Structures are given as structure tokens and as C-alpha cells.
Amino acid sequence: MIIRSLVLLALLAPGVSLAHGLVVFAFVDGGDVVVEAKFSNGRLAQAGVVNVYDAVDTKLFDLPVTGGEPVRFPVDPSSGGYRIEVVTPNGHSDYWVLTPNDLKGTE
Numbered sequence: 001m002i003i004r005s006l007v008l009l010a011l012l013a014p015g016v017s018l019a020h021g022l023v024v025f026a027f028v029d030g031g032d033v034v035v036e037a038k039f040s041n042g043r044l045a046q047a048g049v050v051n052v053y054d055a056v057d058t059k060l061f062d063l064p065v066t067g068g069e070p071v072r073f074p075v076d077p078s079s080g081g082y083r084i085e086v087v088t089p090n091g092h093s094d095y096w097v098l099t100p101n102d103l104k105g106t107e
Helices: 002-018
Strands: 022-029 032-039 047-053 059-066 071-074 082-087 093-098
Touching: 022 082, 022 093, 032 047, 032 082, 032 093, 059 071
Parallel strands: none
Antiparallel strands: 022 032, 032 071, 047 059, 047 082, 082 093
16 A cells, blocks of 8 residues: 555656746747746746846846736847746746847847
């Protein structure tokens, strides 16, 4: 009985840890980068911070996540790309990379 319970717990543990994973998606809309963050259950992140890094991983700036709204910032046409990381107050984080090809047409 104990072994069966441990096996069941081991099978369920990965699902529990992934149940609230954060998913980040960023895309270019006109001259802006739009960042969306939601949990794997579909619920939008209501709070947190968006950290924006350049192509050599130097932090450029950060922006707040508030009220489940997408975060927007203008594209720097001379940018070599961005790594966009979102961190929520409960410690969840994920990132998205926009390459120079993703930024084409924003000049």
C-alpha cells in the first residue's frame, strides 16, 4: 500500500509542479514590442515585472505587469534583439527571445 501511494505521488508530482508554470510570449506590433504573460492554466499574470535585456544580455530596463494587461514598449530599430523575462511576485518566471529578424520592419 505504501509503495503504491509513493508511485502515485511520484506520477502526480510533475503535473503539480507544472500546473502553475508561467508562459511568456512577445511579438512586434507596429513599432512596439508586446509582452503577454499567463499561467499554464490560461490565467493572465496580474502582477510582476518585465525585465528587458539586449542581445548581449545587458539589462536595459524593467516595466511593471499590472492588471493582466499586455506590457508594451517601443522597439529600438538599432537593437540586435531582446531577451524578455517576466517574474511574478510568487517566484514564477519565464522568458522570450526576439531576434533581429523578429524586429525587421519596425524601422
